Amino acid sequence: MVRGGEVLICQRRPDQPMGLQWEFPGGKIEAGESPEQALARELDEELGIQAQIGPKVTHIRHNYRHGGAVDLQFFAVREFAGELENRIFAQLKWSRLEDLPEYDFLPADRGLIRDLASGKLL
């Protein structure tokens, strides 16, 4: 989710794996879904919004030592209907791009965070 020079970041709950680390909203693709459909569904489930999924920002593959491999696709979302509501996270925050490195993000996201903070993406 992008709003001017800010992005919406989400802190995982303390009881989840990789608890209290920050991530972008989203989740796993279910059978028969495109990545965009999966993201729209997750944004509705997690935040209660009906989003228009914009262009793909990047694609990252990462091997977590314990949790196996993840294949992540990130999209810019600038338009949505409905009221943003925190349904599952410890907290939600709008962060300026240059402030992103202050947050403890999931390891797979760290290269993306550096690129967003230095203005290389978005």
Ligand SMILES: Nc1nc2c([nH]c(=O)n2[C@H]2C[C@H](O)[C@@H](COP(=O)(O)OP(=O)(O)OP(=O)(O)O)O2)c(=O)[nH]1
């Ligand atoms: N939503 C999201 N997931 C991310 C990011 N970075 C990253 O490594 N991931 C990982 C964490 C999870 O292993 C997986 C997303 O799966 P998910 O959202 O459906 O599941 P989850 O974290 O609740 O937990 P689990 O089902 O894997 O136990 O991708 C990110 O920025 N956003």
